[in-house]
Amino acid sequence: MNFKQFRDSMQSHITEMLKDVTHLFVVGVDKDLLWNTYLESFPEGTNMKYRERREYDCSACRHFVKTFGNVVKLKDGKITTIWDFDIGHAAFQTVINKMAQFVRRAAITDVFVTSERTHGMDKNHEEHEDGSVMTWHHFYFKLPPTFVVKKGDEGTRRGQFRDSKNVFQRSLEEISQDAVETVLELIAQNSLYKGEEWEAVLKKFLQYHRMYHRLTHDEIKDWYVWEKSLEAGPALSRIRNHSIGVLLTDVTTGVDLDEAVKRYEKIVAPSNYKRPKAIYTKKMIADAEAKLTELGLLESLPRRFAVLDDITVNNILFADRDAAKRLAGSVFDDMAQGVAVNPKSFSKVEEISAEDFVKDVLPTVKRVEVLFENRLVPNRVSLIAPQASNSKTLFKWGNPFSWAYAGNITDSMKERVKAMGGRVDGVLRFSIQWNEEGDNNNDLDAHCIEPGGNEIFYVNKMHVHPSTGMLDVDIIVPTQQARGGVAVENIIWTDTKRMPPGRYQMFVHCFASRGARSGFTAEVEFDGEVHSFSYNKPLRQGERIHVAEVTYTAKEGFSIKELVPSSTASRKAWGLDTNQFYPASVIMYSPNYWDDQKGIGHRHYFFMLNGSVNDELPNGFFNEYLREDLAVHKRVFEALGSRMRVVDAADQLSGLGFSATKRNSVVVKVEGHVNRTLKVNF
Numbered sequence: 001m002n003f004k005q006f007r008d009s010m011q012s013h014i015t016e017m018l019k020d021v022t023h024l025f026v027v028g029v030d031k032d033l034l035w036n037t038y039l040e041s042f043p044e045g046t047n048m049k050y051r052e053r054r055e056y057d058c059s060a061c062r063h064f065v066k067t068f069g070n071v072v073k074l075k076d077g078k079i080t081t082i083w084d085f086d087i088g089h090a091a092f093q094t095v096i097n098k099m100a101q102f103v104r105r106a107a108i109t110d111v112f113v114t115s116e117r118t119h120g121m122d123k124n125h126e127e128h129e130d131g132s133v134m135t136w137h138h139f140y141f142k143l144p145p146t147f148v149v150k151k152g153d154e155g156t157r158r159g160q161f162r163d164s165k166n167v168f169q170r171s172l173e174e175i176s177q178d179a180v181e182t183v184l185e186l187i188a189q190n191s192l193y194k195g196e197e198w199e200a201v202l203k204k205f206l207q208y209h210r211m212y213h214r215l216t217h218d219e220i221k222d223w224y225v226w227e228k229s230l231e232a233g234p235a236l237s238r239i240r241n242h243s244i245g246v247l248l249t250d251v252t253t254g255v256d257l258d259e260a261v262k263r264y265e266k267i268v269a270p271s272n273y274k275r276p277k278a279i280y281t282k283k284m285i286a287d288a289e290a291k292l293t294e295l296g297l298l299e300s301l302p303r304r305f306a307v308l309d310d311i312t313v314n315n316i317l318f319a320d321r322d323a324a325k326r327l328a329g330s331v332f333d334d335m336a337q338g339v340a341v342n343p344k345s346f347s348k349v350e351e352i353s354a355e356d357f358v359k360d361v362l363p364t365v366k367r368v369e370v371l372f373e374n375r376l377v378p379n380r381v382s383l384i385a386p387q388a389s390n391s392k393t394l395f396k397w398g399n400p401f402s403w404a405y406a407g408n409i410t411d412s413m414k415e416r417v418k419a420m421g422g423r424v425d426g427v428l429r430f431s432i433q434w435n436e437e438g439d440n441n442n443d444l445d446a447h448c449i450e451p452g453g454n455e456i457f458y459v460n461k462m463h464v465h466p467s468t469g470m471l472d473v474d475i476i477v478p479t480q481q482a483r484g485g486v487a488v489e490n491i492i493w494t495d496t497k498r499m500p501p502g503r504y505q506m507f508v509h510c511f512a513s514r515g516a517r518s519g520f521t522a523e524v525e526f527d528g529e530v531h532s533f534s535y536n537k538p539l540r541q542g543e544r545i546h547v548a549e550v551t552y553t554a555k556e557g558f559s560i561k562e563l564v565p566s567s568t569a570s571r572k573a574w575g576l577d578t579n580q581f582y583p584a585s586v587i588m589y590s591p592n593y594w595d596d597q598k599g600i601g602h603r604h605y606f607f608m609l610n611g612s613v614n615d616e617l618p619n620g621f622f623n624e625y626l627r628e629d630l631a632v633h634k635r636v637f638e639a640l641g642s643r644m645r646v647v648d649a650a651d652q653l654s655g656l657g658f659s660a661t662k663r664n665s666v667v668v669k670v671e672g673h674v675n676r677t678l679k680v681n682f
Contacts, residue, residue, distance in 0.1 A: 003056065005087075007139055009087050010083075010085065014141050017073045017080055018144065020075065021074075022146065023161075023230055024071050024073055024112035024147065025071070025072050025073070025111055025112055025226060026070050026071055026109060027106035027108055027109060028106050028107055029103065034103075037098065037099060039057055042056065042095055043090070043091050043094055060138040061138050061139045064139035067114075068119045068120070068141065069103070072103065072108070074223055075227070076227075079223065081103045083099040083100035083103060108222065110158050113149055113154050114149070115148060115152070117145065117148045119141050119142075119143070121138045122137070122140045123135055123137045123138065124136050161229075164230075164234060164237040165225055165226055167237060167238045168228070168238070169222075171205070171245065172209055172213075175209070176251075176252040177206065179248045180202055180206045181206070182251055183202060183244070183248060184199065186261070192264070193265050193269040194269075205232075205239055208228055208232065208236075243264060243268045244264070246263060246264060247261065270421075291630065292630075295392070296392055297391075300386050300393070302386065302388070302620075303385065303386060303402075303621065303646045303647070304384070304646055304649055305385070306383035306652065308653065310383075310389070311588070314594070315594040316586050317358055318362045318365070318584065319586045320368070322585070351678070351681055352678050352679070352681065353680075354660065357680045358605075361670060364672045365671060365673075369581040369582060369669040369670075370582055370583075370584050370607050370655070370656060371579070371669075372573075372577075372578050372609065373667070374532055376578075376656055376666065377406065377573050377578065378405070379405070379657055379658060380614070381404070381405050381606060382618060382654040383401060383402075383403055383608070383654070384401065384402045384646055385400065385401055393627070394627060396625065396626070396628070397594070398595060398597060399591050402591065402620070403604070403606070406573075413431055414431070416482075416483070417473055419483055420475075420488060422488070422492070424490070428492070428504070428525070428558065429524070429526070430492075430506045430548075431488060431489065432444060432488065432489050434478065434487050434518070434519070434521070435487050439518050440520075441477065441514045442478075442513050442516045442539060443476050443477070443512035444475075444487070444508055444509070444510055445508065446471065446508060447506070447544075448505065448506050451501065451502025454466075454467070457509075461474045466498065468493050469491060469492070469493045470492055470493075475488065496552070496557075499552055501553045502551065504549065505546065507546040508544070508545045509542075509544050512541065513538075513541040516538040517538055519535040519545075520539075521533065521534050522535070522548075524547070526558040529663055530664075531560055533547050533548065535547075535564050547562075547564050548561060548563055548564070549561040549563060574612050574614055575613040584609060584610075584655065586606075586608045587607050588608070590605075590606060601624070601625075602659050602660055603660040605657065605658045605660070607666065607668075608653045612654040614654045617646070660682060664681075665679050666679075666680050
């Protein structure tokens, strides 16, 4: 066999190597040592000196061996060198085997990148003195165009491949499988902003991750990463450097899941984004269930509306005669008779604090009627009880009762504003809300013309004006932008010292009419008091509805002039018409202040009204109520609270609630030793 046959066999082998790969790799060897290994591998007597050098020692072959001799194929975790072939010739086979062994001992250092399509030289001719011509054959191979890059790009491309491999390996090493599975679970729950864009990538990464960690040998792992980093592509191989990689790393290192997701959302989500679902995983659910089982609280989860039969005399401040009969017979008559009352002490009273009303008035009366004003619609509240009457308490207080305000929140419009990224903690607030029933997809805009003519509206959204006024929530298409389709807009002022004195004209403008069948509600809040408005007619294109004028002076503070004609019109809420008096069946503190408990959260005053029927689906409990030993499972309970819906009850205890920490008032008529109309201040 001659060298040409040796060379041709190598060419055939390399051609076969390239058939099912898009890239080749190089191993880190000393190029001079590689060449010397080649020369020294020939058996004695088979590479004799020919003229000045040995027969197989030529510059063309030397260039080929140094530039291409360390090239390998990596496929399915197996290395193939350009020397891995059989030739059937003892001397040449010895060289091939030793070269393959030498190359295999070295680690892969780079993807093979070259701008030269041809490596080596096919042949050259030498003319002798006698006129004969000698043909010399050399190592030679011509690469397909797909393996060749533009001249000058070699270093950049090598660096890109190397960086991708290194980042991919760090990702596989530093991100846990649990973290990937947790994030995939959040995506499946629709709890991660634009998470669906990462779902396919993460599922593929999880496959790579599992396979990588099944490998036990470091060299095999390294081969795996080199091969799969090319297969994965830049988005997946560099996943650790993307926004989703920040989340994966945080989850891996034990950052609280909710905090980790917030950090991710801060990178990718708009400032007013509100997550649609609570953050929880299957493991978190299992842990919470185990804890509830341990504490004997599983039967405490199902909830229903409370009724009179659930409560005791000890936890009632007042009950009308019908309620009293069900509670404890004539005990309230005894109470009233046992309290010395001076009728004159109430003769001139028009306003009274809640504390004095409870202490001095309620023990003397037999009937209380409550004026259900429009502005008190957000104050609707229901008492909630466990379905199992003897179940243990889930809460910080010593009984199993809880409560839920309208819309599952104390003040629904304010909470919706907050959920959309707006502020509600200023000195003056103007908010509007629409599309509660899904019949108003209009583009409504909140406007305010300040003293001096400056107008705050959507054109200058998020701009803080010299008055500190700012529109911070703007909804254009309610069904697409608002949570549940219920839209809000919000204008807030934060510093009276910078507010110019004069009139602040607040109105609603219909920028785009889309066939709405309803109007809007609005709130103006200052000095801790909320003024509520309701405009029931749909707005026409371009129509403006003036809601209120707020006047501010440094000496007098704020005052308001109501302009919406229907702001005082009656409306139906929980089966009651507003702006009418209704008898209170019972009056009580919130359950966290029953049985002489004190200091467990804020005190609320509940006026349960005859005929008030909660037609919503309130949460059975809220995280802020839960016992301390359940706090670690707060994400699961947040989801459970919304899923464990309250079972209906016809004679439920629902009515109006007032927090002791929020400025508010309610008008009541009391009948007893003295018949009076009082304004109770909270």
